[in-house]
Amino acid sequence: ILNVEQSPQSLHVQEGDSTNFTCSFPSSNFYALHWYRWETAKSPEALFVMTLNGDEKKKGRISATLNTKEGYSYLYIKGSQPEDSATYLCAFVMDSSYKLIFGSGTRLLVRP
Amino acid sequence: DAEITQSPRHKITETGRQVTLACHQTWNHNNMFWYRQDLGHGLRLIHYSYGVHDTNKGEVSDGYSVSRSNTEDLPLTLESAASSQTSVYFCASSENTEAFFGQGTRLTVV
Numbered sequence: 001i002l003n004v005e006q007s008p009q010s011l012h013v014q015e016g017d018s019t020n021f022t023c024s025f026p027s028s029n030f031y032a033l034h035w036y037r038w039e040t041a042k043s044p045e046a047l048f049v050m051t052l053n054g055d056e057k058k059k060g061r062i063s064a065t066l067n068t069k070e071g072y073s074y075l076y077i078k079g080s081q082p083e084d085s086a087t088y089l090c091a092f093v094m095d096s097s098y099k100l101i102f103g104s105g106t107r108l109l110v111r112p
Numbered sequence: 113d114a115e116i117t118q119s120p121r122h123k124i125t126e127t128g129r130q131v132t133l134a135c136h137q138t139w140n141h142n143n144m145f146w147y148r149q150d151l152g153h154g155l156r157l158i159h160y161s162y163g164v165h166d167t168n169k170g171e172v173s174d175g176y177s178v179s180r181s182n183t184e185d186l187p188l189t190l191e192s193a194a195s196s197q198t199s200v201y202f203c204a205s206s207e208n209t210e211a212f213f214g215q216g217t218r219l220t221v222v
Binding site for chain 1: 212
């Protein structure tokens with residue numbers, strides 16, 4: 001069974017704080033790493049799809065980095081806002097299977 | 113606009129009954145997936161398909177089956193519902209890039 005781990009499990013921050021989460025995945029047979037944002041009562045939506053070691057992606061105040069050799073990815077949120085409150089999921093794709101194996105997520109709560 | 117829809121959104125069934133959850137996508141994606149979401153586990157893969165007549169077991173496939181007779185649909189069947197299958201079920205589709213998810217089906221087995 002492939003192990004995809006995310007930490008922390010949950011995070012409470014104040015509005016304006018910057019924060020980051022970690023996703024750890026197997027470093028062998030890497031194909032892609034996805035990040036999704038999942039708001040309560042909605043379905044997950046893709047933030048980033050990362051495929052190359054050293055990749056850095058950015059969307060507004062959110063960015064992500066990828067290290068495939070050591071098997072981790074970081075997601076950063078700069079200047080958190082209450083609307084950033086959500087669960088952030090990473091998903092590992094092995095070889096070219098295109099089967100997404102998800103971590104259990106980091107639940108972020110941003111207090112006004 | 114292309115979309116992926118699940119039905120029903122909520123269902124209550126009795127232990128031992130057969131239940132089928134529908135998933136329909138208009139993206140024309142080859143890859144389709146079923147996940148279940150439980151507290152502390154994130155999304156766990158039940159079954160997946162890479163195309164018509166192709167089905168594969170995921171990490172938690174016991175007690176579930178799927179069939180793929182066309183590109184658009186991947187129904188998930190619980191052969192004999194058990195209380196341990198009470199969960200929220202998500203269907204997703206992709207074409208070798210980001211996945212698109214349905215709105216989820218909340219299933220309660222009593």
